[in-house]
Each structure stands twice: as C-alpha cells, then as structure tokens.
Amino acid sequence: MNRTNIDIIKFVSPEIIFGMNAISQVGESALRLGAKKIFVVTDCGVKSHSWVKKVLLYLDQAGLEYQVWYDLTSNPKDTEVARGAEEYLASKCDAIVAVGGGSPIDTAKSIATIATNGGKIQDYEGINKITRPLPPMIMVSSTAGSGSEVTQFAIIVDKQRKKKMTIISRSLVPDIAIIDPQLLQTKDAQLTAATGVDALSHAIESYVSLAANPLSDVRAMDAIRLIAENLRESVACRTNMRAKSAMFMASLQAGLAFSNAILGATHAMAHQVDGLLDLHHGETNAILLPYVMEFNLISCADKYRKVAMAMGENVTGLSKQDAAQKAISAVRRLAEDIGINYGLSAMGFKKEYIPELSKNALHDACIITNPRDADAEDLARIFYKAL
Amino acid sequence: MKNQHLINEKKHLIEQLTGIHSSKINYYSEVKKRNEEIIKQNNRLEIIHQIIKDINIDMSLSDIIERVYQRLPLAIHCDFLGLALMQDDDLIMTAMIPNCDCTGHPVPFKSLLWRAVRESQSKVYSLTEEERATQKCPPIKKMDLISLAIDPLIVKSNVIGVLMIGSRRENAYAENEVGFTRQLADQLAICIENARLYEQVLNSKTEWEETFRALTDPILLIDQNYNIIRCNNQLNGLPGQINGKPEKNKCYRYIWGRDTKCDACLMDEVNRNQAPAYRRIQLESGKTFDVHYYPVFKPNRRIYSVIHHIKDITEQVKMEAQLMQSDKLAAIGEMAAGVAHELNSPMTVVIGNSQMIMRDGEIEENSVELLQDVINCGLRCKRIIQNLLTFSRQDQRPMSRTNLNKVVESVLSLVQYQINRSNVDIILNLDPHLPDVLANEQQLDQVLINLLLNARDALDNNAKDKKITITSKIRKADKGEYITVTISDNGEGIPAENIMKIFNPFFTSKETNRGTGLGLSVSLGIAEAHGGTIEVNSAPGHGSCFTLVIPVNHQQV
Numbered sequence: 036m037n038r039t040n041i042d043i044i045k046f047v048s049p050e051i052i053f054g055m056n057a058i059s060q061v062g063e064s065a066l067r068l069g070a071k072k073i074f075v076v077t078d079c080g081v082k083s084h085s086w087v088k089k090v091l092l093y094l095d096q097a098g099l100e101y102q103v104w105y106d107l108t109s110n111p112k113d114t115e116v117a118r119g120a121e122e123y124l125a126s127k128c129d130a131i132v133a134v135g136g137g138s139p140i141d142t143a144k145s146i147a148t149i150a151t152n153g154g155k156i157q158d159y160e161g162i163n164k165i166t167r168p169l170p171p172m173i174m175v176s177s178t179a180g181s182g183s184e185v186t187q188f189a190i191i192v193d194k195q196r197k198k199k200m201t202i203i204s205r206s207l208v209p210d211i212a213i214i215d216p217q218l219l220q221t222k223d224a225q226l227t228a229a230t231g232v233d234a235l236s237h238a239i240e241s242y243v244s245l246a247a248n249p250l251s252d253v254r255a256m257d258a259i260r261l262i263a264e265n266l267r268e269s270v271a272c273r274t275n276m277r278a279k280s281a282m283f284m285a286s287l288q289a290g291l292a293f294s295n296a297i298l299g300a301t302h303a304m305a306h307q308v309d310g311l312l313d314l315h316h317g318e319t320n321a322i323l324l325p326y327v328m329e330f331n332l333i334s335c336a337d338k339y340r341k342v343a344m345a346m347g348e349n350v351t352g353l354s355k356q357d358a359a360q361k362a363i364s365a366v367r368r369l370a371e372d373i374g375i376n377y378g379l380s381a382m383g384f385k386k387e388y389i390p391e392l393s394k395n396a397l398h399d400a401c402i403i404t405n406p407r408d409a410d411a412e413d414l415a416r417i418f419y420k421a422l
Numbered sequence: 423m424k425n426q427h428l429i430n431e432k433k434h435l436i437e438q439l440t441g442i443h444s445s446k447i448n449y450y451s452e453v454k455k456r457n458e459e460i461i462k463q464n465n466r467l468e469i470i471h472q473i474i475k476d477i478n479i480d481m482s483l484s485d486i487i488e489r490v491y492q493r494l495p496l497a498i499h500c501d502f503l504g505l506a507l508m509q510d511d512d513l514i515m516t517a518m519i520p521n522c523d524c525t526g527h528p529v530p531f532k533s534l535l536w537r538a539v540r541e542s543q544s545k546v547y548s549l550t551e552e553e554r555a556t557q558k559c560p561p562i563k564k565m566d567l568i569s570l571a572i573d574p575l576i577v578k579s580n581v582i583g584v585l586m587i588g589s590r591r592e593n594a595y596a597e598n599e600v601g602f603t604r605q606l607a608d609q610l611a612i613c614i615e616n617a618r619l620y621e622q623v624l625n626s627k628t629e630w631e632e633t634f635r636a637l638t639d640p641i642l643l644i645d646q647n648y649n650i651i652r653c654n655n656q657l658n659g660l661p662g663q664i665n666g667k668p669e670k671n672k673c674y675r676y677i678w679g680r681d682t683k684c685d686a687c688l689m690d691e692v693n694r695n696q697a698p699a700y701r702r703i704q705l706e707s708g709k710t711f712d713v714h715y716y717p718v719f720k721p722n723r724r725i726y727s728v729i730h731h732i733k734d735i736t737e738q739v740k741m742e743a744q745l746m747q748s749d750k751l752a753a754i755g756e757m758a759a760g761v762a763h764e765l766n767s768p769m770t771v772v773i774g775n776s777q778m779i780m781r782d783g784e785i786e787e788n789s790v791e792l793l794q795d796v797i798n799c800g801l802r803c804k805r806i807i808q809n810l811l812t813f814s815r816q817d818q819r820p821m822s823r824t825n826l827n828k829v830v831e832s833v834l835s836l837v838q839y840q841i842n843r844s845n846v847d848i849i850l851n852l853d854p855h856l857p858d859v860l861a862n863e864q865q866l867d868q869v870l871i872n873l874l875l876n877a878r879d880a881l882d883n884n885a886k887d888k889k890i891t892i893t894s895k896i897r898k899a900d901k902g903e904y905i906t907v908t909i910s911d912n913g914e915g916i917p918a919e920n921i922m923k924i925f926n927p928f929f930t931s932k933e934t935n936r937g938t939g940l941g942l943s944v945s946l947g948i949a950e951a952h953g954g955t956i957e958v959n960s961a962p963g964h965g966s967c968f969t970l971v972i973p974v975n976h977q978q979v
Contacts, residue, residue, distance in 0.1 A: 045442050162438050168447040187441065203439065205446040246436045297439045403435045 044248035046295050049174075049185055050211045053287065055280075057215040061090050061132060061175060062097030064211045068171035070130030073101040074123045076143040077134040078108070086218055090134050090175060102126040110313050111142040112194045116156045120149035130171040136230070137181030137190075137316065140174050144189040144207045147172055156191050160200040162400065165207070172209040176283075177218040178230045181316070182237055182290020184212040192310050199310035201400050208294070214287055216280035224270050227282075228373040229317030231266040234258060234286040235366065236301050236320040239328070239342055241293035243335045244404040251296035254288040256345055261285035263346035263369065270373045300409055301327040303399035304417065307392040314382055321375045322382075326417045327405075328363045332356070334407035339363070380422045389418045466602045469497045470609055477613050479620045483507075484517040486613060490606070491519040494587070498599055502565045502588035506535055507614070508581065513539060516583070524560040533559050534572055535584045542581055544573040544604045546595035561588060569594035573607035577615045585610055640677065642730040643718070646693070648672045648683055651727055659709060659734055673730060688715050692728055702735075704929075706922040710739045740947060743927035747868075747944040762807040769807075773800035806835055821952075823858040824866065826894055826905050826972070832863075833870045834892075841878050846888040853894050859905055859972050865948045866970075869956075872941040873909045873968045879932065880913030880966060887912070896974075903974040904954070908967060915962035924958065945970075 052060050065073055073094055077087055087103075094101050104122050107115045123131070123146050133143035145156050147169035152159070159165055174184035183189070189202045219227070235258075241247060242255035262285045268278035304327070305319040332339060339359035343350050346365040350358035370376070393414040396402060402409065437443060476489045487505050494500040504518035506529050513529040513536060529535045534547060534557070547553075547570040554562065561567060567588035575583040585607045589595070595603070634641060635654045642653040650670055661679040674680045674687075683689075688699040692715045699715045716729040776796045779785065785793070830852060841848060874890065881888040890911050897904040916924060916931075923929045925946045930939035942956070949956045953973045960966040 043442055045440055047441065047446070163441070163444045165447065168449045168452045203441075205441050205444050208446055245432070246440045295440060297436075400439060403432070403439060 044250065046248070046250040047187065047205060047208050048291055049209045051185065051214065051287065052211065053214045053284070055216060057213050058086060058089060058175060058218070059093055061173060061213055062093035062099060064173050064213070065094065065099055065130055065132060066097045068130055068173070068210055070099060070171055072126070072128045073099050074126060074128035074131045075101050075103045075134060076119065076131060076139045076146065077103065077105045078139050079105055087134055090132065102128060107138060107142050109138045109315065110192050110309055111138050112192045113156050114194055116142055116145040116149065116191055119146040123150050130173070132173045132175065134175045134177065136176070136178035137183045140176065140181070140183040141189040141191060143172060143174070145191050145202070148202070156202070157193060157200065159202050159204070162203045165204040169206050173211045173213065174209045175213045178222065181230070181233060182286055182293065184209060184214065185287060185290040186294035188294065190306065197311055198395065199306040201306065203400060214283055216276065216283045219279040219283055225374070228270045228375060229315050229321065230286070231262060231269065231282060231373065232321035232324070232370055232375060233317030234289045235262045235369070236324045237289035237293040237298065238262065239324065240299040240301055241289070241296040242342065243331060243338050243406045244296045244299055245406060246404045247296040251292040255292035255296070256341070258285040258289035258292060259342055259345040261288070263365070266369060267372055297404040298401040299327065299331070299405035300402055300414065303396040303402040303405070304392070304414060306399055306401070307395050308379065308384060311388060311392065312383055318375060318382065321370050322379055322421050323417070325363050325367045326420045328366065330409070330413065330417055331405065331407045332359050332363070378422050379418070384422070386422065389415050393418060466497045469493050470606055473606070474609050474613065479616055481617065483614065486610070487517040487519055490610070497602060498587070499569070499589035499591055499594040500587055501590050502561050502567055504561055504586040505583060506586070507583035508539070513584065518561065520565070522561045522564045530558045534570060535559070535586060538572045538574045538584045539581045542574050542576065544600045544607065546571045546597065546600055548593045566590050568592050571595040571599065571603040573603050575607055575611035575614065577611050582611060582615065640732045642673055642677070643727050644673045644730055645727050646725070648674060648689070650676055660732070661705065677732065689728065692717050693725060696725065704926055708736065708926045709734065710736045739927045740943060743940045743943045744947055747940050765803065765807055769800050769803050773797055776800065821860045821862050824861040824863045825856060825858050826866070826907055827852045827854070827856055829863060829866050829870060830892055830894065830907065833867055833874065837871055837874055841874065841890065844878055844881065844888065846878055846881055846890055849889060849891045851891060851893040853896060856894055856896065856905055857974055859974055861952055861972060869945040869948050869970055870907065872945045873970070876941065877909050877911040877913065880911050883914055884912070897971070905972050905974060906969050908969040910965060910967035912965040915964055915966050916960040917962055921958065921960060
C-alpha cells in the first residue's frame with residue numbers, strides 16, 4: 036500500500052515547550068490549564084533528582100498545591116496504575132504533571148484515564164476505548180527516547196498475563212509537553228544509549244509505516260539525521276549539552292512521527308519481550324531493529340535508501356537494494372558504537388519463549404502498520420536471528 | 423474480491439490507529455453533556471418539590487395522587503399512577519388515576535407490586551406481549567400499560583406501600599429514571615406517613631377534647647395572669663352567666679362575673695407550694711362551690727398553667743346539713759329514751775299513789791286540790807316525755823293527716839317552759855278550723871322548734887316586753903290552699919345583708935358554741951319536701967317573722 040491510498044491524513048500534537056530551562060514553565064502551564072492541586076507522578080529513580088524539586092518549586096511559585104506520587108517501576112504495571120488512580124481521587128487533585136521517562140508518563144496517562152472513566156486499565160486496552168475527557172496533563176520528559184510526552188499511546192504491563200497492553204486514544208495526547216535538555220545530563224551512558232536507539236527505532240519504523248504521511252515523514256527524517264549525528268557524542272559525554280539537546284529534539288521529532296504514523300514489527304515484538312522480562316524497552320528495540328529492517332527491506336527499499344542517506348551513508352551509484360542495505364549496516368554500527376553489541380539471550384531471553392511471543396506479537400497494534408505482511412513464523416525467524 | 427476485502431480491512435485498521443475518525447475528547451462537550459443531565463435532574467427535583475408543596479397534611483390519598491398525576495408528565499411519561507398501601511398483611515390498591523375500578527381491592531400476590539414489597543427495591547419494567555398476558559393487574563390490562571416504574575414506599579425501613587407509574591410506550595423508563603421515581607416515592611412515603619400521624623394526633627386530640635367537654639363541671643385552663651387558655655364551656659349556674667354570654671378572657675370575669683380577681687383566689691398559694699389547692703365558695707344565692715386548682719408543669723418544673731375545676735356542691739352541702747341534724751336528733755332521741763324509761767317508773771308511782779289516796783276519800787278539801795295538781799303535773803310529765811320520744815324518733819314515718827294546731831301545741835309542750843323562762847310571752851292565735859294536711863309530724867315539729875328557738879334567741883337583747891306570736895291561718899292562692907304557721911317576734915331583726923344567707927347551710931349569726939348554722943337550712947329542706955316553703959320578713963330593730971307554708975293538698979312524690 037502506498038501513501039496515495041490514504042486520502043486523508045491527520046496529525047496530532049500537544050502544545051510543546053522546548054528549550055533550555057523550559058521546565059520553569061511548568062507552574063504557569065498548569066495554572067493556564069485551570070489546575071488547583073497537582074498530582075505529580077514520578078518514579079523512585081528520578082524523585083530524588085534536583086529537577087523534581089525544581090518542578091515542585093515552580094508549582095509552589097505559581098501558588099499551586101500538589102501531591103507527589105512515585106510508587107511505580109519501569110515498565111509500569113496495571114496494579115501500580117490502580118493504586119495511583121485511587122491516590123489521585125483521594126487527593127482531590129485536578130491535574131497531573133508527570134516528571135520522568137516513558138514509565139511515569141505512561142502511568143500518568145493511565146491514572147488520568149481511570150480517574151475520569153473509572154474501571155481498570157484493562158478496560159481501555161486497544162484503540163479508542165476512552166469515552167470521557169481526562170484531567171489536564173503536563174508531561175515533563177527526562178529521557179530522549181520514548182517520546183511518550185507527545186504520543187497518543189500508553190503501554191502498561193498486565194501483571195497477570197505478563198503482557199504489555201497498548202492503549203491508543205486521542206485523549207491520551209497530553210495537553211502540554213515540556214522538554215528541557217538540561218534534564219538529560221543526569222542519565223548514565225547505558226540509559227542514554229538505550230533511549231537513543233529507542234528514538235531511532237521510532238523514527239525508522241514510523242518512516243516506513245503504512246500510515247506514514249508527509250507531516251510525519253519530515254519529523255522521522257529529521258530525527259534519524261539528528262540521532263546519527265549526535266547519539267555517539269551524547270553517550271560519550273554526560274555534559275555535552277549540544278549533543279544532548281539535539282538528542283532531545285530527535286526524540287521529540289520521533290515521538291511526533293510515530294504518534295501519528297504508528298510503528299512496525301520491531302515494537303510489536305519488543306513489547307512482548309519487555310512485558311515478559313521487564314527489560315528496558317530501548318535495548319530490546321536496538322537489538323531487534325536491524326533484523327526487522329532486513330525482513331522489511333524488500334517492501335520499502337526506497338525509503339531505506341533515504342534512511343541511509345540521512346544517517347550519512349554514501350549511496351551514490353548503489354543499486355536500490357544495496358543502498359537500502361547501507362541503512363541496516365549503519366544502524367548496526369551505531370548500536371555497536373554505543374555499546375549495544377549483544378543479542379537477546381544476553382538479556383535473559385530464551386528460545387522457548389519464541390513461539391508464544393511470536394503469536395502474541397501478531398495481536399499487537401503496531402504490527403498493523405508494518406510495511407511487510409508478517410505471520411507468526413516470520414516473526415519467530417526474526418527472534419531466532421536476534422538471539 | 424477477497425483481496426479487496428483485505429485491503430479495506432487494513433485501511434480501516436490503519437485509519438483507526440491514526441485516528442482519522444476520532445479526536446481528543448473535549449471537556450466542553452463533556453461539561454455540556456453533564457450540564458444537560460443536571461438541568462434535567464434539576465427539573466425533576468423542582469417537580470418533586472412542587473408536588474410536595476402542593477400536598478397538604480390533611481389531604482386525602484386520592485387527592486395526593488391526583489396532584490402528582492397533574493405534575494408528573496412534566497418529568498416522565500405517565501399514563502397511569504397508582505398507590506397501593508399495606509394494610510395488615512395485605513397490599514390494597516388505595517388510589518389511582520385514571521380509575522381502573524380496583525380501588526380497595528387487594529393486589530394479587532403474583533403482581534409486580536408485591537415483588538417491589540418483597541425486594542424493597544425500585545424497578546422499571548418494559549413488558550413483552552407475553553409478560554403482559556400473564557399480568558393480572560387490572561390497570562395493566564385496562565390501560566394497556568407496557569412500561570412500569572414501581573417503587574416501594576419505605577418509612578423507617580418498613581415498606582408501607584407501593585407507587586406505580588405506568589406508560590403505554592415501550593421502554594418509557596430508563597434505568598437512570600429510577601432515581602427520580604425513587605425520590606418521588608420517598609417523598610410521598612413521608613407525606614403519607616405524616617398524614618397518617620397527623621390523623622392519629624387529631625383523633626387523640628378530639629378524644630381528649632370530647633372527654634373534656636363531656637364533664638358537666640366547668641373546667642378551665644388558665645395562665646398565671648388569670649387568662650383563660652381553654653375551657654369546656656360548662657357555665658351552668660355560675661354568676662358569670664347572669665349577664666348574658668360572658669367574655670372569655672379572664673377567669674374571674676367569665677366565671678364569677680367580677681371585674682377584679684377573687685379575694686380568696688388561691689393562685690398565689692398554688693404558685694408558692696407548687697401543689698394543688700382547694701377552696702369552698704358560698705354565694706349569697708346559697709349556691710356552694712368547691713374550687714380546685716391543679717397546677718400544670720412544664721418539663722422544667724415551672725408552672726405553665728393551672729387547671730381550674732369548679733364543682734357545684736349546693737345539694738351535697740344541704741344533705742350534709744340534714745345528716746348532721748338527724749345525727750343530733752338521734753343523740754337526743756337516745757338520751758330521751760333513757761330519761762323516759764328512768765322517769766316513767768317513779769312517775770307511775772307518783773301518779774298511782776296520788777290517785778289511790780284520792781279514791782280512799784277522807785281527805786281534806788285543801789288536800790284534794792293539791793293532790794289533783796300532783797296527778798295533773800305527773801300526767802303532764804309523762805306527756806312531755808312522750809313528745810320528746812316522738813320528736814326524736816329516727817324512723818321515717820309515712821306522712822299522715824296532721825293538724826298543724828296540734829303540732830303547735832305538742833311543740834309548745836316541749837319548749838314553752840324554756841321560752842317562758844326567758845321572760846317571753848307566747849301569744850297564740852290559732853285558727854280553730856284548720857283542715858288537716860298530709861305531713862310528717864315529727865319533721866314539722868323540728869321546723870317549729872327551730873323557728874321558736876330562733877325567735878327566743880332574737881329576743882335575748884330586748885330589755886323588756888319580749889313577745890312571740892304564733893298564728894295559724896288558711897291561705898288561699900291561685901295554685902291552691904295552704905296552711906300557714908307564722909312565728910313572729912319583736913326582737914333585733916336580721917340585717918339586710920344577711921337575709922339572703924340565712925337559709926344557707928352552716929350560716930349562723932350566733933356565737934359559735936350556740937349555733938351550728940344548720941337549723942334554717944334543714945327546716946327549709948323539710949318545708950320543701952312537703953311542697954311548701956318558709957317565708958321570711960324582717961325589719962332590723964323591730965323583729966322578724968317566719969312563716970311555714972304547707973299546701974293542703976300536696977301530692978306525695
């Protein structure tokens with residue numbers, strides 16, 4: 036299917052506040068949304084950081100009350116969401132500010148969903164199940180990767196089924212996304228690497244997605260270029276503000292791209308692995324991405340050629356297929372350069388999981404927009420390669 | 423074809439994912455939606471409010487139902503409105519609109535109404551054709567009701583009845599309308615319960631009022647300032663009544679016809695002692711009343727009002743006086759009997775011996791006269807004793823033909839000596855042609871003795887020329903013939919202010935150890951028992967004149 040088949044396109048985005056010290060806008064932003072008492076969602080890893088205190092300080096300065104909640108883990112669980120929603124309702128807050136990476140942001144979205152729609156988060160798994168507006172949400176992102184601060188997605192682990200649930204709804208798009216490059220400094224090299232490759236996978240998958248459109252393509256392309264140029268430096272040096280800032284912009288662009296163009300098989304599969312093993316989403320993506328690209332190559336070689344170009348590869352004179360191959364090798368090289376040079380088994384993934392996870396991945400929403408039709412066997416083959 | 427289907431399916435999925443057909447849900451539309459609901463709910467509350475406002479506490483149930491029926495269509499569909507109430511263990515159709523001719527009938531046990539009672543829960547129904555066929559409820563059949571909202575009326579967790587709202591439309595009542603009908607039912611339950619309680623209170627109030635009114639004695643509730651709070655309108659024979667219908671403000675004006683509070687009022691005493699009090703009042707008219715004061719306390723032991731109970735005891739006092747008089751006579755009789763017995767034997771000897779000496783002859787002329795005197799005096803003694811015995815005899819003899827002149831003579835035999843001893847002349851002026859009257863001689867004795875002794879007492883302070891005249895006469899009047907016996911004296915007379923009181927029991931002008939105040943009241947009683955009366959005329963300083971009037975032909979009752 037090519038783009039001309041989709042006659043209508045749509046692009047959604049929150050208000051975005053980007054830049055050095057953008058975090059100082061959090062109080063006023065909340066005030067503008069009519070908030071009186073803020074439910075601040077963060078996680079144990081970041082709650083002690085100085086900029087969580089800064090967020091609270093800005094809220095204070097705006098004359099807002101708040102309650103801080105951080106009872107969550109990475110790959111947030113349905114039970115944590117339920118507790119958070121209970122806490123939110125009990126606290127009589129009327130707006131949510133999430134501070135952190137994908138986990139607190141997705142948790143915040145889910146808490147907001149239950150707060151006004153009731154029930155449990157499982158009720159909203161799938162597409163457009165939310166029927167009532169959510170409380171105002173402001174997302175202060177601290178990782179350049181997930182892009183969750185701008186998307187219409189929330190990924191929550193169903194603890195019993197050991198499975199990631201994907202919740203998709205226009206209503207999950209936050210009201211305001213605040214992206215302040217200063218916040219990136221605090222991350223270690225491994226996390227910077229993982230989130231960086233995560234952003235790259237967002238950009239590449241949304242670029243070749245069946246739902247891609249000109250508005251999302253521009254952002255995907257820009258993200259790929261920025262990541263190829265800056266990720267290595269960002270991982271290399273904690274205080275390289277220029278590189279960090281560029282990575283943040285890349286993550287934001289990728290987020291906007293995939294929020295509108297959706298993703299592909301890499302994410303459909305990675306969701307299963309992460310749900311099972313509680314792994315960092317970025318790493319899994321980084322490992323799976325080149326293998327999925329190989330599988331998809333015949334469906335969108337032309338686009339991969341452009342990806343290769345964006346990543347700085349010289350494709351002049353190469354055939355379409357060879358040029359596309361360049362993109363795959365460029366991704367591999369980048370991953371290796373920043374230290375992701377291992378397979379899935381290094382992260383505790385076992386062969387036995389493959390049949391089950393391959394089947395499950397077929398039910399993931401992301402598989403729909405993958406450019407090449409895939410069945411369970413196809414996905415299993417990819418898993419084997421990536422071991 | 424199949425391929426096209428797949429393409430379309432995928433296109434549809436992708437459209438869903440990218441959200442072509444969905445948007446972020448807007449708060450404005452949500453608020454609008456909620457607002458509409460709130461406005462709707464407000465309207466309904468307003469209607470409930472109006473309905474409740476329309477219902478008065480003394481309205482009948484069918485009136486209540488009618489009011490609700492008028493308003494209800496503004497809030498929900500309503501083709502039929504019915505009310506069934508629990509009576510003992512039955513559920514009775516009590517009121518309905520429109521009428522389906524089953525008012526007063528018990529609701530069939532299989533009815534949905536009973537289900538509401540059993541489950542104590544509001545429910546809405548939309549009946550299928552089949553369900554309708556099995557329903558026995560007349561309104562469902564007659565009115566072709568399809569939708570029903572049935573709410574139990576609950577008071578203090580008891581189901582007292584069921585409210586039934588029906589519509590001919592299908593699915594007329596949404597689940598969320600249960601809340602409204604539930605509220606309506608709750609309010610109606612309160613109204614019905616209130617009406618029931620009100621009736622109960624009203625009934626017991628009427629009961630008390632009737633009890634209060636049934637008493638023939640005047641009973642008044644008065645406050646501390648003698649204002650009448652409530653009274654039972656029994657005013658017979660009280661002085662307040664004399665000047666037409668008295669004003670019902672102050673007790674002294676209403677009852678006693680006075681302008682100021684009564685001199686002997688015990689209100690202060692009641693307040694002081696916090697206890698009931700009692701006084702006896704004798705009016706100049708001779709009426710005697712017992713007046714009781716019972717304080718009514720507020721919860722804090724302060725007196726809130728006083729119950730004033732007035733009892734006419736005139737008759738009772740008269741009886742008491744007569745009783746005392748006859749007690750007195752009984753004592754005299756007992757003594758007289760003893761004296762008579764003791765005197766009879768010696769007198770028999772005195773008279774017998776004197777007669778024997780007379781019969782033997784050979785007595786000097788002088789002695790015959792002396793002996794004859796002894797015999798005469800002896801016989802007179804025996805007669806006096808006999809009269810005394812007769813006078814004091816207790817048994818109620820039937821009336822017999824009696825000559826009043828004889829009564830006068832017999833009385834004089836008893837008291838003449840006493841009177842003469844006070845240097846009083848008795849002048850007899852008796853009509854020798856008096857017809858007999860039907861009378862109790864002993865009682866008339868009493869009357870005349872009383873009058874004579876009173877006349878003597880009235881002469882106590884006269885220095886000389888003390889005189890009592892006894893006159894007997896026939897008086898002819900329109901109503902028939904009367905015998906009158908008048909006893910007049912030329913003593914001190916009776917002061918004008920006392921002339922009304924002299925016949926009152928226990929009234930006396932004499933010193934306490936001499937008079938009991940019983941004589942005249944008892945005498946009047948006796949005269950009246952004979953169909954007669956006692957008349958009095960008195961000129962202070964010149965003497966008094968009492969006349970016993972006895973009809974010649976008195977029909978004994």
